[in-house]
Amino acid sequence: MLTDYISPGIRVELKAAGKVWMDEDTRTRHIYMSKVMDVTSDDRIEVLMPFEKGKLVLLPVDGEYSLCFYSTKGLFQCYSRIVDRYRSDNMYILVLDLSSELQRLQRREYYRFSCALELKSRTCTKGELEAFEKNRKYLVDKTKPLQRSVIVDISGGGLRFVANFQYEEGSIIYCSYRLPRGANDKEFEMICSILKVQELESRPGLFEHRIxxxxxxxxxxEDIIHFIFEEERKIRKKQT
Incomplete structure (x- = not known):
């Protein structure tokens, strides 16, 4: 059943597909982020009408769109057609009929994207670990000194960094970093496990950590996965 994979509240990408009736309309060339509001049957869903720069985007009825769902069970894709749109409680809703079977996409949280970002980290205290278990990140002690290193690739499931110090394999650390998003960037905070540490043969004194x-x-x-999506698209666009 569709509800086994798609549920209200998850994020979804909409991208124009098939024969577009308004080729010059920017709405047909853009990728929009939205979220699922309801799953009404195995072939019909309702999603929030997307906003762009604070403005509502009225996607056309009968428009055909490729959907990419950011489900907790993975990434799934299918094709759809907008069959209706309406307003409810000050929200604008799109009704879409799914025109193809749901297919699993490559798990981008395990796809590692090469980069060079500053990482701040330190060994995690027992209290901080308990706080994260209860989703209480505000208990993290910001006064404790952080060690700086360089992230060389990231994913939605972990990352790899190089440092002039080394953690013990199996240890638990607190990490934070920012993605290159200009003024809209935010700090990502997480508790991580050290999977593997090895000294670089080409540069003694530097240690590669996989976490x-x-x-x-x-x-x-989801923000990290979406960032990877966008960077991949930029690379493919340059290559074509």
């Missing part, structure tokens, strides 16, 4: 997120809020994970 996995242990506690991270889902909106942050």
């Amino acid at each position: 996995q997120y242990v506690y991270i809020d889902e909106p942050s994970r």
Whole structure:
């Protein structure tokens, strides 16, 4: 059943597909982020009409769109057609009929995207670990000194960084970093487990760490995955 994979509240991407009836309309060339409001049957869903720069985007009825769902069970894609749109409680809703089977996409949280970002980290205290378990990140002690290193690739499931110090494998650390998003960037905070540490053969004294997120809020994970999506698109666009 569709509800086994798609549920209200998850994020969804809409991208124009098939024969577009208004080729010059910017609405047909853009990728919009929205969220699922309801799953009314196995082939019909309702999503929030997207906003762009604070303005409502009235996507056309009968428009065909490719959908990418950011489900908790993975990324799923299908094709759809807008069959109606309406207003309810000051919200504007799109009604879409799904025109293809739901297909699983590659899990981008495990796809590692090469980058060079500053990472701040330190060994996690028992109290902080308990706080993250209860989703109480505000208990993290911001006064404790953080060690700085360089992230060389990221994913929605973990990252790899290089440092002139080394953590012990299996240890739990607090990490924070920012993605290159200009004025709209935000700090990502998470508790991580050290999976593997090895000294670089080409640069003695530098240590490569592979880590996995242990506690991270889902909106942050989705933001990281979306960032990877966007960077991949930019790269493909340059290559074509």
